[in-house]
Amino acid sequence: xxxxxxxxxxxxxxxxxxxxxxxxxxxxxxxxxxxxxxxxxxxxxxxxxxxxxxxxxxxxxxxxxxxxxxxxxxxxxxxxxxxxxxxxxxxxxxxxxxxxxxxxxxxxxxxxxxxxxxxxxxxxxxxxxxxxxxxxxxxxxxxxxxxxxxxxxxxxxxxxxxxxxxxxxxxxxxxxxxxxxxxxxxxxxxxxxxxxxxxxxxxxxxxxxxxxxxxxxxxxxxxxxxxxxxxxxxxxxxxxxxxxxxxxxxxxxxxxxxxxxxxxxxxxxxxxxxxxxxxxxxxxxxxxxxxxxxxxxxxxxxxxxxxxxxxxxxxxxxxxxxxxxxxxxxxxxxxxxxxxxxxxxxxxxxxxxxxxxxxxxxxxxxxxxxxxxxxxxxxxxxxxxxxxxxxxxxxxxxxxxxxx
Numbered sequence: 001x002x003x004x005x006x007x008x009x010x011x012x013x014x015x016x017x018x019x020x021x022x023x024x025x026x027x028x029x030x031x032x033x034x035x036x037x038x039x040x041x042x043x044x045x046x047x048x049x050x051x052x053x054x055x056x057x058x059x060x061x062x063x064x065x066x067x068x069x070x071x072x073x074x075x076x077x078x079x080x081x082x083x084x085x086x087x088x089x090x091x092x093x094x095x096x097x098x099x100x101x102x103x104x105x106x107x108x109x110x111x112x113x114x115x116x117x118x119x120x121x122x123x124x125x126x127x128x129x130x131x132x133x134x135x136x137x138x139x140x141x142x143x144x145x146x147x148x149x150x151x152x153x154x155x156x157x158x159x160x161x162x163x164x165x166x167x168x169x170x171x172x173x174x175x176x177x178x179x180x181x182x183x184x185x186x187x188x189x190x191x192x193x194x195x196x197x198x199x200x201x202x203x204x205x206x207x208x209x210x211x212x213x214x215x216x217x218x219x220x221x222x223x224x225x226x227x228x229x230x231x232x233x234x235x236x237x238x239x240x241x242x243x244x245x246x247x248x249x250x251x252x253x254x255x256x257x258x259x260x261x262x263x264x265x266x267x268x269x270x271x272x273x274x275x276x277x278x279x280x281x282x283x284x285x286x287x288x289x290x291x292x293x294x295x296x297x298x299x300x301x302x303x304x305x306x307x308x309x310x311x312x313x314x315x316x317x318x319x320x321x322x323x324x325x326x327x328x329x330x331x332x333x334x335x336x337x338x339x340x341x342x343x344x345x346x347x348x349x350x351x352x353x354x355x356x357x358x359x360x361x362x363x364x365x366x367x368x369x370x371x372x373x374x375x376x377x378x379x380x381x382x383x384x385x386x387x388x389x390x391x392x393x394x395x396x397x398x399x400x401x402x403x404x
Contacts, residue, residue, distance in 0.1 A: 001179070002026075004074035004111075006100040008034055008063060010258065011116050011141050012080030013045055014148035017053045018183040019078075020061035027063040028070035038063035049149040071107040076176065079104075080116040080141075085262035090269040092120055092262065098127075105133070112172050114139050114160070118203055118263060121270045124196035128163060137162050137173055138196040139180070140203035145257055145323060152183070157190040161199025204270070207263040208282060213248050214255040215285035221251035221398055222292050232400045251398040253382045254289045254333035257322040261286070261331040290333060294340035297396050300378050301346055309377075315341055316376030317350045318388065318395075320360065323404045329355075334382045338363070341380075349376055 001023040005016040008029040016027045029035050034044040039062055043050040053059060064070055071077060081096035097117050104113055114137045115124060124138040138161040143151045158180045162173035173193045181189045194202075217235060224231040231251060239246040255261065264286075268279045297315060304310040322332045329335070338361075342348055348363040351372040355365050366372050373379070373391045381388060384399040 002073050002075050004028060004070040004077045004104075005080060006070070006077060006104070007080040007082070007096075007117075008038060008044070009080065009082065010045055010047070010143060010145065010148045012078065013038070013043070013050060014047070014143060014152050015078055015080060015116060015141070015180075016061055017050060017059060017149055018152040019179060020059035021183050023060065023179070025059075025061045026070040026074070027061065028065065028067055029063065030065060032065055035063040035065050045148070047146055047148050049147070049153070053149060067103045068107055071104050071111065074104075074108060074111045076179075077104050077108070077111045077113045078116050079113060083117045083119060083262075085265050087265075090265075092118065092266055094119055094123065101127070101131075101133075101136075111135065112137065112176070114176055116141055118259065118266075119200055120266055121200045121204065122197050123200060124161065125163070128196075134163065134166060134169060135172075136196075137169070137176060138199050139176065140199055140206075142203075142206065152180075153185045155180070155184055155186070155189050157192065158184075159192050159194065159199050159202055161194055161196030164193075164195050204263050204267040207259050208267050208279060210248065211255045211260045211264045211286070212278070212282050214252065214260070215282055215289065217249045218251050218254065218289045218398075219285060221400075222289065225296070225398075231398075235400070250401040250403050252333060253293050253337055253398065254286045256331045256333040256335075258330055286333075287336075290336040290340060293396075293398070294337050297337065297341055297378060297380055298344055298346065300396060304377055312347065313377035314375055315346055315348050316372055316379040316394075317348055317352075317363075318372075318379050318381040318385070319383070320350065320352045320355065323383065332382070334380065337380060337382075 003019050003023050003025045005012045005027045008027045016025050019025050037044045041054050043054045079097055079100045081100050083092040083094055086093045101113055112135045116139055124136055128134060128136050140159055142156055158177050160173040160177045162169040177191045177193060181191055221231045224234055235249055238244055239249055264283050268283055271279055301313050304313045317334060317338050320329045320332055338348055350360050350363050350365045352365055353367050357365060359365055379395045381395055381397040384397050384402050388395050
């Protein structure tokens with residue numbers, strides 16, 4: 001089978017690698033450096049499994065910047081372009097998805113297009129109607145940052161959405177679901193073919209539930225910290241309840257990253273004409289948590305000033321990334337903390353070894369960890385790292401279980 005993949009980010013590259021185990025896959029991306037790395041067998045994304053797979057030389061995968069080369073002979077085209085959330089329109093910016101579909105159809109009218117980008121509820125059905133194009137499917141991804149290929153190889157489920165009234169579309173959806181399941185390592189992967197609008201809803205509701213869980217344990221931690229209680233013991237006791245479960249329960253500065261912030265906002269926007277209380281509360285809870293953390297850090301700074309130990313204390317931001325081992329800054333919660341601290345006139349120094357710029361939003365960036373630890377009076381870390389052990393008394397973190 002000949003497959004093209006539009007967009008070689010986390011989603012596109014991991015899907016391309018999965019399918020390239022058994023099919024001829026051509027990835028297309030507008031970034032020449034990314035294309036060159038893939039063709040050299042090097043992953044442009046920090047993901048150990050992707051790095052190993054691309055370096056093995058066993059995949060039927062190549063990359064190009066030329067859409068014609070990618071799409072001309074493709075039987076399937078997977079669209080995995082970015083859909084960032086636009087706060088002005090209260091919706092995902094789907095222009096990159098539409099541009100990719102336009103590029104495919106200008107070259108190839110017959111390929112079945114599968115949208116993997118996260119999109120608003122009802123988007124695929126609307127595209128089919130407005131474009132008169134029945135060869136459009138939607139398949140949500142359920143990938144963790146840094147574990148994208150692993151999660152494709154060991155999927156919790158495979159879902160493909162189509163027009164269920166069209167038997168041809170249902171057959172194509174079943175075929176694509178089988179292609180994904182066949183690439184998985186695990187046998188008997190749960191597979192569901194459903195309406196594309198329901199499939200879109202699955203993606204947004206799943207991520208909003210995860211954001212809700214993050215927010216729940218963060219607010220538990222806020223309460224315990226405010227009352228002088230032991231958060232760790234409370235979480236351990238709560239999570240021994242089998243219906244709660246001992247997972248995804250480590251406090252943080254808030255949810256962030258590629259998906260949760262934008263997906264929760266999009267789902268809330270989809271509720272415009274539907275009664276709700278909980279969805280809005282999830283979005284608001286993330287702001288409230290950042291306010292609380294920033295207040296805690298600023299209180300430490302004010303105590304240092306009051307005690308006279310520091311005239312103008314410097315706050316250190318240890319890593320801008322969301323997770324340990326990540327290179328993703330997008331919507332990371334610590335950036336919200338940083339903005340709130342700076343808005344109170346407190347200077348900030350950023351330690352981020354993966355950032356080559358000399359400053360980040362007006363704050364100095366350093367790669368010198370020892371100097372960073374020496375210069376900063378308080379160090380803010382969303383996730384703990386043992387390289388901070390020698391200055392533990394300076395560190396403010398809510399990472400109680402030292403896990404993502």
